[in-house]
Amino acid sequence: MSWSSLMRKQKNSRFFFLALILSLGACKNSGYWMDRLDKTQLSQAENKLRFGSSCSHLIPEEFSRSVPVPFKIKKRGEMGFKVLFYPVATESENPSMASSPLVEGIFSLDGSVPDHCVSMADQKGQVLRRSAPPRMSMVSYYRGKSLLYENLESIAPLYFSGAPLNEKNLKDIGAFVQEFKLVSDPGLWANYYHLSPDFWNWIKQSGQTLPDFPPLQ
Amino acid sequence: MPWTLDKNWLSLYTKSMPSFKKRKIIAGALLSLLPCFAFAMPDHGKIIWKFSEKSPCVFNHKDGAPYDDDILVCYYMLANLKDPVAQFNRLPTEASQKGFLRMISSKSDPAFSRSMKKERAILNSNDIKNIPKETPPEVKLKILMGMERQVLRGGKAACKPFLWPKAEDDSYLYKTNGEWPKTWLPCMRPFYARWNVLNEKAQELESKEVSQTQKKVQGLLSKIKGFKTGKVSVAQASVQSWALSNQGESIESRNGKELPSLLRHFVSDQKSSHPPKPHPLSESEYRQRGYFNRGYTAGMERLKDDALLSLSHSLGLSRTIGNPQEKANNIIYQKGGTCAVEAQYEVLKSYGQRVTPKGLAEEAFRKGYYSEAQLKSGELIGGTFLDNEGKLLRDHGLNVKVFSPTEKPAAAKALSAELDQAIEKNGGALIGVEAGRLWNDPNSSGGHQIFVTGEEVSNKNGQVLGYYINDTGTGEAARFVPKKDFDRAWRAHGYELVVFNEKTKK
Numbered sequence: 036m037s038w039s040s041l042m043r044k045q046k047n048s049r050f051f052f053l054a055l056i057l058s059l060g061a062c063k064n065s066g067y068w069m070d071r072l073d074k075t076q077l078s079q080a081e082n083k084l085r086f087g088s089s090c091s092h093l094i095p096e097e098f099s100r101s102v103p104v105p106f107k108i109k110k111r112g113e114m115g116f117k118v119l120f121y122p123v124a125t126e127s128e129n130p131s132m133a134s135s136p137l138v139e140g141i142f143s144l145d146g147s148v149p150d151h152c153v154s155m156a157d158q159k160g161q162v163l164r165r166s167a168p169p170r171m172s173m174v175s176y177y178r179g180k181s182l183l184y185e186n187l188e189s190i191a192p193l194y195f196s197g198a199p200l201n202e203k204n205l206k207d208i209g210a211f212v213q214e215f216k217l218v219s220d221p222g223l224w225a226n227y228y229h230l231s232p233d234f235w236n237w238i239k240q241s242g243q244t245l246p247d248f249p250p251l252q
Numbered sequence: 253m254p255w256t257l258d259k260n261w262l263s264l265y266t267k268s269m270p271s272f273k274k275r276k277i278i279a280g281a282l283l284s285l286l287p288c289f290a291f292a293m294p295d296h297g298k299i300i301w302k303f304s305e306k307s308p309c310v311f312n313h314k315d316g317a318p319y320d321d322d323i324l325v326c327y328y329m330l331a332n333l334k335d336p337v338a339q340f341n342r343l344p345t346e347a348s349q350k351g352f353l354r355m356i357s358s359k360s361d362p363a364f365s366r367s368m369k370k371e372r373a374i375l376n377s378n379d380i381k382n383i384p385k386e387t388p389p390e391v392k393l394k395i396l397m398g399m400e401r402q403v404l405r406g407g408k409a410a411c412k413p414f415l416w417p418k419a420e421d422d423s424y425l426y427k428t429n430g431e432w433p434k435t436w437l438p439c440m441r442p443f444y445a446r447w448n449v450l451n452e453k454a455q456e457l458e459s460k461e462v463s464q465t466q467k468k469v470q471g472l473l474s475k476i477k478g479f480k481t482g483k484v485s486v487a488q489a490s491v492q493s494w495a496l497s498n499q500g501e502s503i504e505s506r507n508g509k510e511l512p513s514l515l516r517h518f519v520s521d522q523k524s525s526h527p528p529k530p531h532p533l534s535e536s537e538y539r540q541r542g543y544f545n546r547g548y549t550a551g552m553e554r555l556k557d558d559a560l561l562s563l564s565h566s567l568g569l570s571r572t573i574g575n576p577q578e579k580a581n582n583i584i585y586q587k588g589g590t591c592a593v594e595a596q597y598e599v600l601k602s603y604g605q606r607v608t609p610k611g612l613a614e615e616a617f618r619k620g621y622y623s624e625a626q627l628k629s630g631e632l633i634g635g636t637f638l639d640n641e642g643k644l645l646r647d648h649g650l651n652v653k654v655f656s657p658t659e660k661p662a663a664a665k666a667l668s669a670e671l672d673q674a675i676e677k678n679g680g681a682l683i684g685v686e687a688g689r690l691w692n693d694p695n696s697s698g699g700h701q702i703f704v705t706g707e708e709v710s711n712k713n714g715q716v717l718g719y720y721i722n723d724t725g726t727g728e729a730a731r732f733v734p735k736k737d738f739d740r741a742w743r744a745h746g747y748e749l750v751v752f753n754e755k756t757k758k
Binding site for chain 2: 065066069070073082085086091092093094095096097098099122123134171172173176177
């Protein structure tokens, strides 16, 4: 056996093992990602808000919830997250359709804002296409969602503090935007922007291309 | 010649003529009008005036008369124009009415041609003849189910310009309960007909799948029973280890790969996807369970799950607590967002109460437990507020305890124990879950309430292996959900739990 063929073989086997390791890593099932998502502080705080006494009387069992968006009001020293709750009308032919959100929930991880919900009933009326990306597998959806929440947990303190961003921070922000575009409900993008324009402007200033937020009607 | 004509006018015109002439003229007039009657009721007595041979618009109108459903039939106009009736009624003269309808017709005709073209394409591509004869039955079934979906979905899209009025809302609170209007029939008929053919064949194949697998597992069981004592214990250990190692493993991750070698040897269909015998013993039981309601893959997974449960029972490895099969009798498909109401319907039925899904939904709406609203776009949304959970059961004489949802893991353990106890003592409980996780479908989100009708418990250590549920959202009954999958769906909805029992009679 020649030296070069031996090298090639070795190289191939290296690639093989690398591919094997990578594919084993990718084999994590949707349950793994669900567990990871549910372990995030943000997801737990959202649940606490939804089922807590300040909100449960406003949110029906069947409502969906959006991805939380950080907000801050410097004057009052409030730093927290806003989340939307909205009904979904499922049609057999189409992916789910989301109505405009009917409840806005506010919570924080450090207790600087008390958990509370505000009814947005006057906005009722418009139906938006939700399409939590159609044809997405359970694994990729929950993988995307858990990474989105984890990234959000790491970038939100940066936004709150307004500290200068290093390379790693920028990378995290990039990952957040990418996952947001992938798994958030495009039908609600206008609402997402409206929740905290300051946060999205901060993202934009970091050099990221924002999702194409339509105007809120 | 006038473009409208009625019986009176005709009789006046012919009164003065000799009778033989009259007969000739009337016969001639009738003959010349014959083609026009092709689209109208013959006893109407009015001339039908249509703008094109192809157009589905039929016009049979008197000059200046206001719009009337009986004499002007143009679904295209009604479906595509804003307030067309008012527009039509505002027109002052015959000529303007005619012009208006001509304009409609000039748009309707091409739309009709396009619709016909789509119809041909859809029906051609979803023809049972396209499936090669040698296709294995399970593949054929999968293709047929896909065709069924495409025929209805494609048909609705092809007919869209002519579908009027809008389908009724899928609600118990409205009269027609979500049925499609009869006026859709002329356009949708070919699609309905094709769907019926496909559905009949698919059902036949589903039954075959089940009976074939029943035979396979029967064979497997007789082989296992025929083993010597030592070998039986090997088989038992094998199934036991599978059951324990897989308790709660995600269904989609399983695919039979972790089956113990002994089982894999006999259940060779794990690869060829012939599932082994499931629990249901009769055709009606099998239909009731709605195996394939969430599609082919989910149906096959359910059959495999039930087959393994059959084996596990036969080998004495696990037992079912509760009576999921009996409660499967009460399964229904919910309308709109009435899951919490209809889950309570199932509970009340299981206690022998005389209730109907519609009656209970109306009662819940009247009492303010269930809310329903129509959005401006016409979509219907509905739901039950969390603080109204279980109230219908209470109103119908049951003792009810509602456990507030929680995100705390410690409380979750206690709630799990409460659920197990409720199943053991009262035969079931209601829980809230995240629909997408339960249905393995990321496109479904939001909360959902289901009736837990039983649980599977290991005989060795009493560990819960999974739960049986009735799900009004998918129409599935006695569906086995492994514990881990069940917990993930339940956890995402704060472990919401409603337990109940009958009041003791004094």
